[in-house]
Amino acid sequence: MRMWEGSGNQAVMMKIAVIGLGKAGLPLAGVIADSGLEVVGVDIDERKCEDINRGENPIPEERGLDELIKRHGGKDLIATTEYEDAKECEIFIIIVPLFTDENNIPDYRIIESAFRNVGRLLKRGDLVVLETSVPPRTTEERARKWMEEESGLKLGEFYLAHSPERIMTGFSISRLRGFPKIVGGVDRESGEKAFEIYKKFVPNLHLVSSARVAEFIKLMEGCYRDVNISLANELFKIANELGVDFYEARTYANHEYCHIHLPSTGVGGHCIPVYPWFLVKEMEKRDKFGYAKLLRTARQINDEMVNYWAEKIVLECMKINKPLNEVTICVRGISFREGVKELYNSRNLALAKLLSEKGLNIYVYDQFYSSEEVWEMGLRWIEPEDADLVFDSFRLTLERRNK
Amino acid sequence: MRMWEGSGNQAVMMKIAVIGLGKAGLPLAGVIADSGLEVVGVDIDERKCEDINRGENPIPEERGLDELIKRHGGKDLIATTEYEDAKECEIFIIIVPLFTDENNIPDYRIIESAFRNVGRLLKRGDLVVLETSVPPRTTEERARKWMEEESGLKLGEFYLAHSPERIMTGFSISRLRGFPKIVGGVDRESGEKAFEIYKKFVPNLHLVSSARVAEFIKLMEGCYRDVNISLANELFKIANELGVDFYEARTYANHEYCHIHLPSTGVGGHCIPVYPWFLVKEMEKRDKFGYAKLLRTARQINDEMVNYWAEKIVLECMKINKPLNEVTICVRGISFREGVKELYNSRNLALAKLLSEKGLNIYVYDQFYSSEEVWEMGLRWIEPEDADLVFDSFRLTLERRNK
Numbered sequence: 001m002r003m004w005e006g007s008g009n010q011a012v013m014m015k016i017a018v019i020g021l022g023k024a025g026l027p028l029a030g031v032i033a034d035s036g037l038e039v040v041g042v043d044i045d046e047r048k049c050e051d052i053n054r055g056e057n058p059i060p061e062e063r064g065l066d067e068l069i070k071r072h073g074g075k076d077l078i079a080t081t082e083y084e085d086a087k088e089c090e091i092f093i094i095i096v097p098l099f100t101d102e103n104n105i106p107d108y109r110i111i112e113s114a115f116r117n118v119g120r121l122l123k124r125g126d127l128v129v130l131e132t133s134v135p136p137r138t139t140e141e142r143a144r145k146w147m148e149e150e151s152g153l154k155l156g157e158f159y160l161a162h163s164p165e166r167i168m169t170g171f172s173i174s175r176l177r178g179f180p181k182i183v184g185g186v187d188r189e190s191g192e193k194a195f196e197i198y199k200k201f202v203p204n205l206h207l208v209s210s211a212r213v214a215e216f217i218k219l220m221e222g223c224y225r226d227v228n229i230s231l232a233n234e235l236f237k238i239a240n241e242l243g244v245d246f247y248e249a250r251t252y253a254n255h256e257y258c259h260i261h262l263p264s265t266g267v268g269g270h271c272i273p274v275y276p277w278f279l280v281k282e283m284e285k286r287d288k289f290g291y292a293k294l295l296r297t298a299r300q301i302n303d304e305m306v307n308y309w310a311e312k313i314v315l316e317c318m319k320i321n322k323p324l325n326e327v328t329i330c331v332r333g334i335s336f337r338e339g340v341k342e343l344y345n346s347r348n349l350a351l352a353k354l355l356s357e358k359g360l361n362i363y364v365y366d367q368f369y370s371s372e373e374v375w376e377m378g379l380r381w382i383e384p385e386d387a388d389l390v391f392d393s394f395r396l397t398l399e400r401r402n403k
Numbered sequence: 404m405r406m407w408e409g410s411g412n413q414a415v416m417m418k419i420a421v422i423g424l425g426k427a428g429l430p431l432a433g434v435i436a437d438s439g440l441e442v443v444g445v446d447i448d449e450r451k452c453e454d455i456n457r458g459e460n461p462i463p464e465e466r467g468l469d470e471l472i473k474r475h476g477g478k479d480l481i482a483t484t485e486y487e488d489a490k491e492c493e494i495f496i497i498i499v500p501l502f503t504d505e506n507n508i509p510d511y512r513i514i515e516s517a518f519r520n521v522g523r524l525l526k527r528g529d530l531v532v533l534e535t536s537v538p539p540r541t542t543e544e545r546a547r548k549w550m551e552e553e554s555g556l557k558l559g560e561f562y563l564a565h566s567p568e569r570i571m572t573g574f575s576i577s578r579l580r581g582f583p584k585i586v587g588g589v590d591r592e593s594g595e596k597a598f599e600i601y602k603k604f605v606p607n608l609h610l611v612s613s614a615r616v617a618e619f620i621k622l623m624e625g626c627y628r629d630v631n632i633s634l635a636n637e638l639f640k641i642a643n644e645l646g647v648d649f650y651e652a653r654t655y656a657n658h659e660y661c662h663i664h665l666p667s668t669g670v671g672g673h674c675i676p677v678y679p680w681f682l683v684k685e686m687e688k689r690d691k692f693g694y695a696k697l698l699r700t701a702r703q704i705n706d707e708m709v710n711y712w713a714e715k716i717v718l719e720c721m722k723i724n725k726p727l728n729e730v731t732i733c734v735r736g737i738s739f740r741e742g743v744k745e746l747y748n749s750r751n752l753a754l755a756k757l758l759s760e761k762g763l764n765i766y767v768y769d770q771f772y773s774s775e776e777v778w779e780m781g782l783r784w785i786e787p788e789d790a791d792l793v794f795d796s797f798r799l800t801l802e803r804r805n806k
Contacts, residue, residue, distance in 0.1 A: 220656040253623040297700040
C-alpha cells in the first residue's frame with residue numbers, strides 16, 4: 001500500500017506530481033524539491049517548462065524562487081507538458097486556476113481536465129490533493145467523481161484531500177515555510193495520509209476534520225479580507241466627507257483588537273473578489289438568500305469604488321483651466337495590486353476604462369507594462385510627468401501637475 | 404494661566420472633576436485619584452455617592468476597583484451630587500451616558516446638562532474634556548456652544564478636547580493603565596493642554612490632530628467590531644448550512660492577518676450597536692446614502708440574529724414529544740454580554756421576549772438576576788435543570804433535557 005515506505009531508496013520511490021506551475025504551483029513545486037523529494041511539474045505552457053528545466057525562473061517577482069529553480073530545475077524538479085511523464089508519481093497535487101464567468105459562476109473546465117488526466121494515471125494507494133480554492137464540497141463531490149470515473153478505482157483505494165494554497169504572489173515561499181497550512185481529507189484515511197506527506201515539506205501544518213472544512217477555511221479568510229477592505233473603503237469615504245484624515249484615524253484606531261484595513265480602488269486578483277461569490281451563490285442555490293447579505297454588500301462596495309474615484313478625478317480636473325475632455329489624466333498603476341504584473345480582475349484597469357468611456361482624455365502608466373502592452377489593452381501610455389493630473393491608484397493620491 | 408504650575412503645593416492646586424461616576428467614569432476617577440491627583444466626582448445618584456465616600460465600590464464586577472475606592476473614596480476622591488462642589492477644579496472630564504431613541508437618534512439632554520452645569524463653574528484657563536463617545540463634530544460644535552453660552556468665555560479663554568473612553572466593563576482599570584488612549588483638541592492649544600494633563604494618569608497616551616479625529620477613531624473601532632461580529636454571524640449561518648463546524652474552521656482560519664470574531668445572538672450594550680448609527684445618520688443628513696451601506700447591513704444582520712436563533716430553538720423543540728407550546732424553554736443568560744449585569748440593548752432579552760410573543764413557554768435564567776428581577780422584566784424565572792430545553796445565549800448551545 002505505502003509504496004514510499006519500506007523501500008531501500010526512499011528518495012527515488014517518493015515522487016510528487018504538481019499539476020499547474022503558475023504563481024501558486026511553481027513555488028510549491030520548488031519548495032517540495034528543496035525538501036529532498038522528486039517533483040514532476042505539469043503545465044500546459046511549453047516555453048515555461050523549458051525555462052524551468054534550464055534552471056530559469058519564469059516568475060521573477062517571487063522572492064527566493066530564482067534560487068530554487070536554479071538549484072532544482074531540470075534535476076529533481078522536471079517540468080513537462082505531458083501528464084504521462086508523471087505516471088510514476090504516487091502523490092498528485094492539483095493547483096490550477098479556477099476562473100469564474102461574468103455572473104461569478106465558476107468554470108470547472110480546467111480543474112476537471114486536470115483531475116481527469118490525473119485519474120487516468122492513478123494507481124491503487126495514490127494520493128491526490130487539491131490546492132486550488134473551490135466552492136464548498138468540490139473535493140468530496142466533483143473531484144471524487146472525476147477521479148473515480150477516470151481511474152476505475154473507488155475512494156478508499158485511492159486517497160483524496162484538500163489543502164488550500166495560502167500564498168501571496170511575491171511571498172509564496174516564505175508563506176509555505178512559516179505560515180500555518182491546513183489539510184483535510186475526504187475521509188479520515190485521506191486526511192491522515194495527506195498530513196503525513198505534506199509534513200515532509202510544510203513545517204506549520206494542521207490536520208482538520210474534513211476536506212470541506214479545509215475548503216471553508218480558505219473561503220472564510222477571503223471573505224474576511226473582502227469585508228474588511230470594504231469597511232476600510234466605506235470608512236474612508238465617510239472620513240473624507242467629515243474632513244477627517246482617514247490614515248491618521250486608522251493609525252490610532254488599530255490595536256490588538258482592531259484591524260482596520262487600507263482603502264483602495266476595489267479588490268482584484270484571482271482570490272479575494274472571487275471567494276465571497278462561491279458562498280453567495282451556494283446560499284442562493286439553497287434558497288438561503290438572507291445568509292450572505294454582508295458578503296454581497298461588501299462585494300458591491302468594493303466594485304463601486306471605481307465610481308467613487310472617477311468622480312474624485314473629475315472634480316480635480318475641474319480645477320484645471322482647460323476644457324474637461326482636454327485634461328490629460330494619467331492613471332498610475334494598472335496591475336490589480338502593487339508589485340505584481342497581473343491584470344486579472346484589476347479595478348485599476350477598470351477605472352482607466354471607465355474614465356475613458358466617459359470621454360475623458362485618459363492615459364495610463366505602470367512600471368510593469370510597456371507602451372506596446374498598454375496599447376494592446378486598448379489604452380494609451382504616458383509618462384506621469386507629461387500629464388496634467390496623475391491619479392496614483394496604489395497610493396490613492398491625486399496630483400495636479402498643471403496648476 | 405496655568406494655575407497648577409509654579410505653585411508650592413501642586414497636589415492641593417491640581418483638582419480634577421469627573422462628571423458621571425458610571426461604569427466608565429468611576430474607574431477613571433479612581434485611576435486619577437490613584438495617580439496622586441485630587442478628584443471631585445459628580446453624579447446624580449446620591450446613594451452611589453455615599454457608598455463611594457464610605458470607601459465602598461458600587462461596581463463590584465470591575466476588577467481592581469474595590470481597592471481604589473477603598474483607598475481614595477471620601478479622601479482624595481470625593482463623590483457629590485452638587486456641581487457646586489467642583490467649583491475649585493481646573494479640569495472637568497465629562498463622561499456621562501448618551502442614549503439613543505428608537506430611531507437611533509442621539510438624545511443629547513444628559514450630555515448638554517453636564518456641559519451647561521460645568522459651563523457655569525468655568526474659569527479662564529480651565530480645561531474641559533469630553534470622554535463620552537459622540538457623533539462627529541459634537542465636541543467642536545455642540546459642546547463648544549454650550550460652554551461658551553454658559554461661561555461667557557470664548558474658546559481660547561478655556562480649553563476643550565475629546566478623549567474617547569476605551570474601557571470594557573470588568574477590565575476598565577487595566578485598559579486605562581495599558582491600552583493606547585487618544586486625545587484631540589478643538590484647537591491646537593486645547594489638544595496640547597489635555598495631553599499634558601492626561602499624561603499624568605494615562606501612560607499610553609497619543610495626541611491626534613483634532614477632537615473630530617479623536618471622535619472618529621472611537622466610532623471606527625465600534626464599526627470594526629460590529630461589522631466583524633456580523634461577518635462572524637453570517638459565516639456561522641453559512642457554515643451550519645454547509646455542515647461545517649464554524650468553530651473548528653475559525654480556529655484555523657485565524658492568524659496574523661485574519662481575525663474572524665465569534666458569533667452571537669446579536670450585539671448589545673451602550674457602545675457597539677450604537678456607534679455605526681452615528682455615522683449612518685450623519686451620512687443620510689448629508690445626502691450620502693451610499694456611504695454607509697456596509698454599516699447599515701451589519702447592523703441589520705446582527706439585529707436579526709434573534710430571529711435565526713428563535714427558529715433554531717423552535718426546530719429543536721419539535722424533537723420533544725409534547726405540544727410545542729407546552730415545551731418549557733429556558734433562555735440561559737439575558738445580560739447583553741457574559742459577566743456583566745446590564746440589559747441595555749440586550750439581544751438575549753430581546754430573544755426571550757420574541758419567543759414569548761410567539762406564544763412559546765419561555766423562562767429565563769441568569770446568574771446576575773433574581774427571580775424577582777426577572778419577574779419585573781415581564782418574564783418568568785426557572786432553574787435550567789427544570790426546563791425541557793435550555794438555550795445558552797453566551798455559548799450558543801441548545802440542550803434538550805427532556806429527550
